[in-house]
Each structure stands twice: as structure tokens, then as C-alpha cells.
Amino acid sequence: MSGATADPLRRVVLNAAIAIARDEGPDAISLRKVARDAGVSHQAPYHHFGDRAGIFAAIAEEGFSKLSEALIKSHSQGTSAMCEAYVRFALDHAGHFRVMMRNDLCDLGNYPSAAFQADRAFNLLLENVTTALGKNASTETIKTRTAYMWSVAHGLATLLLDGPLEKKLEGIADVNVLIAHVARLATSSFSN
Amino acid sequence: MSGATADPLRRVVLNAAIAIARDEGPDAISLRKVARDAGVSHQAPYHHFGDRAGIFAAIAEEGFSKLSEALIKSHSQGTSAMCEAYVRFALDHAGHFRVMMRNDLCDLGNYPSAAFQADRAFNLLLENVTTALGKNASTETIKTRTAYMWSVAHGLATLLLDGPLEKKLEGIADVNVLIAHVARLATSSFSN
DNA sequence: TTTCATACTAGACACTGTCAAGTATGAATA
DNA sequence: TATTCATACTTGACAGTGTCTAGTATGAAA
Numbered sequence: 291m292s293g294a295t296a297d298p299l300r301r302v303v304l305n306a307a308i309a310i311a312r313d314e315g316p317d318a319i320s321l322r323k324v325a326r327d328a329g330v331s332h333q334a335p336y337h338h339f340g341d342r343a344g345i346f347a348a349i350a351e352e353g354f355s356k357l358s359e360a361l362i363k364s365h366s367q368g369t370s371a372m373c374e375a376y377v378r379f380a381l382d383h384a385g386h387f388r389v390m391m392r393n394d395l396c397d398l399g400n401y402p403s404a405a406f407q408a409d410r411a412f413n414l415l416l417e418n419v420t421t422a423l424g425k426n427a428s429t430e431t432i433k434t435r436t437a438y439m440w441s442v443a444h445g446l447a448t449l450l451l452d453g454p455l456e457k458k459l460e461g462i463a464d465v466n467v468l469i470a471h472v473a474r475l476a477t478s479s480f481s482n
Numbered sequence: 483m484s485g486a487t488a489d490p491l492r493r494v495v496l497n498a499a500i501a502i503a504r505d506e507g508p509d510a511i512s513l514r515k516v517a518r519d520a521g522v523s524h525q526a527p528y529h530h531f532g533d534r535a536g537i538f539a540a541i542a543e544e545g546f547s548k549l550s551e552a553l554i555k556s557h558s559q560g561t562s563a564m565c566e567a568y569v570r571f572a573l574d575h576a577g578h579f580r581v582m583m584r585n586d587l588c589d590l591g592n593y594p595s596a597a598f599q600a601d602r603a604f605n606l607l608l609e610n611v612t613t614a615l616g617k618n619a620s621t622e623t624i625k626t627r628t629a630y631m632w633s634v635a636h637g638l639a640t641l642l643l644d645g646p647l648e649k650k651l652e653g654i655a656d657v658n659v660l661i662a663h664v665a666r667l668a669t670s671s672f673s674n
Numbered sequence: 675t676t677t678c679a680t681a682c683t684a685g686a687c688a689c690t691g692t693c694a695a696g697t698a699t700g701a702a703t704a
Numbered sequence: 705t706a707t708t709c710a711t712a713c714t715t716g717a718c719a720g721t722g723t724c725t726a727g728t729a730t731g732a733a734a
Contacts (some may be wrong), residue, residue: 315586317509322721331683342722393644394507412650433651438664445637452585458604459625472630479670523714534691
């Protein structure tokens with residue numbers, strides 16, 4: 291224990307909120323409860339984040355940053371790998387992902403640094419699709435394909451995470467296999 | 483006014499809640515406010531729905547029923563049309579859709595009649611994919627393709643509805659064109 | 675020694691969903 | 705006609721929440 295510094299309250303609150311979002315969903319986050327668990331007053335968390343939306347924005351910012359890292363790792367392996375990376379990120383960081391995609395919780399327009407991280411992740415996707423389509427593709431085609439790729443990855447991620455997909459398709463041996471198959475289907479049309 | 487019967491409270495509450503979900507998201511629904519607006523006591527809505535989750539379940543049940551109707555209309559026109567119908571339903575019934583897909587708001591396991599409507603909609607999708615793949619397709623293939631089709635439609639719907647897609651891809655002339663293009667891309671792989 | 679930002683604490687407020695108990699009304703039943 | 709009973713509410717209370725305002729302890733900078 292010697293020399294161990296206590297976690298700064300900001301980090302403690304953030305981790306607690308992310309864990310609740312992962313296990314029970316973002317709406318189950320009560321800052322008063324988090325404060326009680328941390329042994330501080332009910333207003334201590336608000337000092338660090340301003341208000342409830344501020345906490346969600348902080349979670350979203352961190353989430354988009356982590357998503358970008360995950361996408362970068364898959365970058366060299368093409369669009370299919372990126373699609374897989376997106377879905378896997380969502381499953382591995384459910385707490386972050388659920389908050390990131392709920393713009394009723396945190397309007398990124400009010401949180402520039404969070405919006406910056408979101409833009410960064412989006413641009414990685416855009417670049418990857420642009421590369422895959424080659425230099426002759428029109429911007430219209432690129433945009434359409436980007437929307438398409440994002441839709442596949444985002445749809446699968448949300449359906450697996452919070453939707454009834456896994457239950458409905460029971461008998462599928464392995465979720466990872468499903469993810470790989472869907473990602474391959476999504477990119478097979480790139481050759482057309 | 484003669485002969486006009488007042489809207490039953492149940493329907494009034496439901497419509498108000500759906501409108502709030504459409505305009506501000508499901509979390510903005512306050513049953514006490516709805517009750518005040520309807521000029522009844524704060525407990526009157528609870529009489530009809532039991533609790534807050536009960537209202538969400540009622541909205542989800544109605545939503546899945548309407549979704550099934552929309553999918554049936556597109557049924558004869560193939561998987562691409564069904565994909566378009568799904569996305570268009572989401573945009574046209576945002577209040578319902580946002581609630582339907584939030585199973586943290588209403589666990590359909592507790593509301594059999596809502597779960598029944600959800601199953602009905604899913605089975606329409608499954609049938610359509612099965613028909614498109616032909617009689618030689620394995621159940622594994624059918625399940626994978628169904629997950630894929632649902633992912634595309636669901637992803638595009640949620641990104642257009644609550645995500646930053648439309649803003650990110652600004653310059654796209656018409657959302658309807660985008661939907662049609664993405665739906666076509668999704669089904670182009672069926673020929674493989 | 676004073677100034678000042680940081681990191682909180684303390685108290686109050688309006689608002690929420692929910693539990694419990696009461697009331698008015700109209701149909702079914704004896 | 706009198707009683708029973710479910711329906712559709714009303715009323716009141718409770719714990720819990722986010723947020724506003726004001727106060728306090730602490731440590732660094734001037």
C-alpha cells in the first residue's frame with residue numbers, strides 16, 4: 291500500500307458510471323449513489339463534470355478515443371476487418387458504447403472535445419472505405435458506401451448488445467463466427 | 483361536439499408518450515406531466531399500465547405490430563424493399579421505434595403480447611430472406627443472412643434517427659436515395 | 675500575508691415513480 | 705330492489721433524483 295495514491299475522484303466516478311452502463315444501462319446511473327459508494331458528498335461528482343450530461347460526455351469522449359485506437363489497429367487489414375473491429379469494440383466496451391451512441395444523453399454539439407474524438411473515428415472509417423474503392427470512386431459513391439459499412443457494423447453491434455438477435459438466432463455456434471461472416475458479406479459487394 | 487366521446491385516457495396517455503419519445507426521446511417521458519396535461523391525477527395513467535415499464539411495453543407492442551404491417555406491404559417486392567420499409571418505418575414512427583429497441587425500458591420477456599408482435603416482425607424478415615436464398619440454402623446460411631439484413635436495416639435506421647450520419651454525410655441530396663442505395667448494396671450480395 | 679483557484683460539504687428545492695388507501699360509478703347478481 | 709364487485713379513478717405520503725446556492729478547508733502563487 292505504501293506510496294499508493296488514492297484514485298482521483300474523477301476517475302472513480304467515471305469507472306463506476308461506465309460499469310453501471312455496462313451492467314444495467316446508462317439510465318441506471320445515479321450520481322448520488324455513485325457518490326455514496328465513493329464515500330463523498332452527493333455534490334462531489336458534480337464538481338468534476340458540471341452536470342449529468344457532462345459525465346456522459348466524458349464517457350463518450352473516452353469511448354470514441356478507444357474506438358479510434360481499435361479501428362487504427364485494424365486499418366491495414368481492410369474494410370472487413372474494420373467492420374469486425376467496430377462490433378468487437380462495442381461488445382468489449384459495452385458501457386462506453388451504450389453512452390456514445392445515445393445522443394439524447396450527451397449532445398456532442400455541446401462538448402467539442404468529445405465531438406473531436408467522434409469525428410476522428412468517423413474519418414478513419416471514411417478513409418478506409420475511400421482506399422477500398424480506389425481513386426476512381428466519386429464522392430457520392432464513397433459517402434454511400436461509408437453509410438452502408440457503418441450501418442452494417444453499427445446495426446450488428448447494437449443488435450448483439452441490446453437487441454434480441456443472439457436469442458433469435460440461437461444455434462449459431464459462435465458469435466465471433468457470425469461477426470466475421472457478416473463483415474465478409476458487407477464487403478463482398480465492394481467488388482461490384 | 484355532439485356525440486363526440488372523449489378519448490379514453492389510455493389512448494391519450496399512449497399518444498402523449500409516443501409524441502414525447504419522438505420529439506425528445508423516451509427518457510423525457512414523465513407520466514406525472516402527461517397526467518397533468520390530460521387533466522387527471524398523477525396516478526390515473528398508472529391504473530392503465532401498472533408502471534412505467536408497462537407504458538413502454540404498450541408502445542413497443544403497438545410499434546412491432548405496425549412494423550409487421552409495413553413489412554408485409556413490402557413482402558412481395560423482395561429483400562431490398564423490405565430493408566427500405568424497415569428504415570422508413572423507423573423514420574416515420576420514431577416515437578415507437580426508439581422505445582421498441584430499448585429493451586432496458588421494457589423487457590419483452592415480461593410482456594408476452596409485445597414479445598409476440600416482435601416475433602411476428604422477425605419471422606417476416608426470416609421468411610423473406612429464406613425465399614430470396616432459395617430452397618438449397620442451409621439454415622446456417624439463412625440465419626447469417628438474416629442477421630446481416632437486419633443489421634444493415636437496423637444500423638441505417640438508428641444512425642439516421644439518432645446518430646450523426648445525416649450530418650456527417652451532408653451533401654447527400656436525398657435521404658430516400660441513400661436508403662435505396664444502401665438497401666440495394668445490402669441485397670447485391672445475395673447473388674453470390 | 676493576502677489572493678485565489680481547487681475540491682469538496684451542506685442544505686434546500688422541485689420533480690419523479692411507486693405504494694397504500696379511499697371514492698364514485700355502473701353493471702351484474704341475488 | 706339491494707348487494708356485490710370490478711373499473712376508473714383521486715388523494716396523500718415516501719424515498720430517491722438532478723440541480724441550484726452557499727459555505728469551508730487546503731494548498732499554491734503573488
